[in-house]
Amino acid sequence: MLRSISACALGALLLSAPAAFAEEAAAPESPHSFSANVGLFSQYIFRGISQTNEDPALQGGFDYSHSSGFYIGTWASNVSWIRDAENQTGSAEIDIYGGFANEIGDTGIGYDVGLLYYWYPGKGLGNPGLPKGNTLEAYGQVSYGWFYAKYSHALSDDVFGFANARNSYYIDLGADIPLGDSGFTAGLHYGHQKIENATSYNDYKVSLAYDLGRLSSTFDNTELGLMYTKHDAGNVFTSNIFGSESQVTGYVTRSF
Numbered sequence: 001m002l003r004s005i006s007a008c009a010l011g012a013l014l015l016s017a018p019a020a021f022a023e024e025a026a027a028p029e030s031p032h033s034f035s036a037n038v039g040l041f042s043q044y045i046f047r048g049i050s051q052t053n054e055d056p057a058l059q060g061g062f063d064y065s066h067s068s069g070f071y072i073g074t075w076a077s078n079v080s081w082i083r084d085a086e087n088q089t090g091s092a093e094i095d096i097y098g099g100f101a102n103e104i105g106d107t108g109i110g111y112d113v114g115l116l117y118y119w120y121p122g123k124g125l126g127n128p129g130l131p132k133g134n135t136l137e138a139y140g141q142v143s144y145g146w147f148y149a150k151y152s153h154a155l156s157d158d159v160f161g162f163a164n165a166r167n168s169y170y171i172d173l174g175a176d177i178p179l180g181d182s183g184f185t186a187g188l189h190y191g192h193q194k195i196e197n198a199t200s201y202n203d204y205k206v207s208l209a210y211d212l213g214r215l216s217s218t219f220d221n222t223e224l225g226l227m228y229t230k231h232d233a234g235n236v237f238t239s240n241i242f243g244s245e246s247q248v249t250g251y252v253t254r255s256f
Contacts, residue, residue: 031067036060037075039253043243044077047170047193048203048231050243051079051093061095069102071114082120082133084241085161090122090133099139110143116152118160131163137170146175154196165196174205183214187227201233222254 037060043050044057051057061075075095082090099114120133134156141150150172159165174189187207194200207227212219230246231237 033065033067035063035065035255037063037253037255039251041251042249043247044079045205045227045229045247045249047191048201048205048229049233049237050247051077051081053080053084053241054243054247055080069100070098071101072098079120081241082122082161090120092121094119094121108144110141112139112141112143112150114139115155131158131161131165133158133161135159141172146177148175149173159195162195162198165198168196169194183211185209185211193233199233199236201231201236203229203231203233205229221256222252224252226250 039059041057041059043054044052044059057077057079059075059077061073063071063073065071074097077093078091079093080091095116095118097114097116099112101110101112101114103110116137116139118133118135118137135154135158136156137152137154139150139152141148143149152170152172154166154168157164157166159168162168171192172189173191174187177186177188178184179186185208187205187209189203189205189207191203191205192200193203205227207225209223209225212222212224227249228246229249232245234245
């Protein structure tokens, strides 16, 4: 009888062991996540203005996020406008940002608030007596479904090369609309840039993007796109530095 009980106990132990080991192996999901992205663009368009005078741009960034909604990250691209405007060094834009993004209960309404610093290393626009390109902005965004609205407010005195421009702002309204189950997404955007003590203008964008992962798993998280942009800033942004008022831009991006 003792041997039978022992055999039964051993059998029960062996049967329960896989479940116990599985529970032990299933570690809790980490609240931390990291991601990266890279993209090749036929030019870099920012708020309707070509930052590379219609030349190609290589861009990429890294991000950390926490399950609470907190995030920080950095992103970079080549630019030409600082170098061309002052005939000085300065051919890169490096963005450093951090904020908090989450959803309001179960409403489906998302929000995102944070700070973003645009840094243009080099001498361009940074010489004594000249305004700097470096700019600090606070931003807030709300989104619902396909639609979003974002407001960015300049906290620095110099704003993208304009002096005494604190309290400049940018309004960004748009939508990203998936076209059924085709893998295509259409984008619509309207923006209004106000540069304090200098100028204001509007910009528009229509885009179409395709998820290349639909073709093969090799291309998961890869997007191919085309966008048309236009602004009405006139001669404030001269064509020999910033390109023409309307542009067509192609790109391919991948996230990791």
